[in-house]
Structures are given as C-alpha cells and as structure tokens.
Amino acid sequence: MPAQRADARRNYARLLVIAEEEVAAHGAEASLEQIARTAGVGSATVRRHFPGRRALLEAVFRNRVEALCTLARDLVDDHDARTALLTWLSAVTAYASSARGMAVALSPDPTAGSDPTPESACWAVAEAGEPLLRRAVQDGAVAPGVAMVDLIALITGIALTTEHHSDPAAEADRLLRLTVAGISPQQ
Structure with a gap:
C-alpha cells in the first residue's frame, strides 16, 4: 500500500x-x-x-480499543482468573458506557455475518479477552460454553440501554454486577 x-x-x-x-x-x-x-x-x-x-x-475509538486490549494482556497472569476477567469486563463496560457510540463500535457488524471480522473493534476486544475467559473457565469461575462474543454482546447491550441514563457509567456498572451475580439468590 x-x-x-x-x-x-x-x-x-x-x-x-x-x-x-x-x-x-x-x-x-x-x-x-x-x-x-x-x-x-x-x-x-x-x-x-x-x-x-x-x-x-472504529477509528474514533481505536485508542480506547487498544487500551482495553493492553489491559487484557496485563491481567492475563493475575493469580485470580475470575477477578481478572471481571476487572477487564468492568473496564470494557465503563469505556462502552462513558463514550457515546463506542458500544456500537464494539458490537458485531450485522452485515458481516455471525462472527466479527478480524479488522473490527469487536474482534480485537474479543480476541484480547479470550485468554481471560479461557482461564476463568478452566478455574471453574465461568460456566463452560460462555463465549467472549456473548460477553461483549451483554456489555454492548448494557451500554446501549444506559446511554441516556443520567449516570450511564454507574448504571451500566450496576447492571453488569447484576448480570455477573445472576438474578437468583445465593444458596
């Protein structure tokens, strides 16, 4: 080129x-x-x-996406796989909910089929978070069968839902914690 x-x-x-x-x-x-x-x-x-x-x-949010990818790499060797994954998911949620339009940039492109394309922000973030998820599944902190694209879809859905809230980042964080905890009482 x-x-x-x-x-x-x-x-x-x-x-x-x-x-x-x-x-x-x-x-x-x-x-x-x-x-x-x-x-x-x-x-x-x-x-x-x-x-x-x-x-x-994707161009507007390139630096934020790169920062999320760097954070994932920094957390991958954390001794607690669950905490590392949740720390990273919280950061993705905070970024996506505090910057209007970022949730759309992180969402899979509906014109690209079911899987994100390698040049997309969605793919970059999912690829960066995959080792964190894999470790959390191996440690039994996350159920097998959970895919990173599923988690990204949850986060972008939360960010889009809270975009017009008076405090989108706080509401998105609350909804992420609710999602992680589940809606059933602890046994």
Missing part, C-alpha cells in the same frame, strides 16, 4: 478530530455529512477515509 500524501494525512487527522467531537455529541448517529461540512471538505473525502459509519466509529 503506498504511503499517504502529506495533505491526505492532514485531512485524515482533521477529520478524525472533528469526528470525535461529532460522535461525542451525537453518538453512533453522528452525521458524516456534518463532519465533512465542519472540516470544509467534500463528503467524498470523508468517505474515502471512512467508507461507512462503522469505519468512522
């Missing part, structure tokens, strides 16, 4: 800053056309850098 021209790199960087502002204000429904207008470029320029809304969201 040839290197981008300097003006293309500048356009991308400017578009990304504006996209971050638009996504923060409007979530996953941020307008690509508004981003183009604000940047003073044509919509074709925006679409050349971000062929669709999902590509835009």
Whole structure:
C-alpha cells in the first residue's frame, strides 16, 4: 500500500478530530455529512477515509480499543482468573458506557455475518479477552460454553440501554454486577 500524501494525512487527522467531537455529541448517529461540512471538505473525502459509519466509529475509538486490549494482556497472569476477567469486563463496560457510540463500535457488524471480522473493534476486544475467559473457565469461575462474543454482546447491550441514563457509567456498572451475580439468590 503506498504511503499517504502529506495533505491526505492532514485531512485524515482533521477529520478524525472533528469526528470525535461529532460522535461525542451525537453518538453512533453522528452525521458524516456534518463532519465533512465542519472540516470544509467534500463528503467524498470523508468517505474515502471512512467508507461507512462503522469505519468512522472504529477509528474514533481505536485508542480506547487498544487500551482495553493492553489491559487484557496485563491481567492475563493475575493469580485470580475470575477477578481478572471481571476487572477487564468492568473496564470494557465503563469505556462502552462513558463514550457515546463506542458500544456500537464494539458490537458485531450485522452485515458481516455471525462472527466479527478480524479488522473490527469487536474482534480485537474479543480476541484480547479470550485468554481471560479461557482461564476463568478452566478455574471453574465461568460456566463452560460462555463465549467472549456473548460477553461483549451483554456489555454492548448494557451500554446501549444506559446511554441516556443520567449516570450511564454507574448504571451500566450496576447492571453488569447484576448480570455477573445472576438474578437468583445465593444458596
């Protein structure tokens, strides 16, 4: 792939800053056309850098996704597999619920079939969390058959449900704890 021209790199960087502002204000429904207008470029320029809304969201949240992947790698050798997994799931939930649009970026792309594609944020996060889940299952802290994509779906569902709550991060955390504990009383 040839290197981008300097003006293309500048356009991308400017578009990304504006996209971050638009996504923060409007979530996953941020307008690509508004981003183009604000940047003073044509919509074709925006679409050349971000062929669709999902590509835009994944670019906006790339650093957060990388931070979650790093955290998963840092926690993988924790002595308590259950605590490590729950710490990481809490971080994913906090990120997804505190940044409008991130839950959509982490959700599997419905146009890509049932499995996330390797270039997607969903795939990166699921792949990073897989060793944590595998250890928790081996230690008996999580039931066999639980898949990381299932846990990501739960988290994104929680984040989307709490997006308009007065304190989305606190409500998302409460719902995650409820999900982890289950709804049955302890025996």
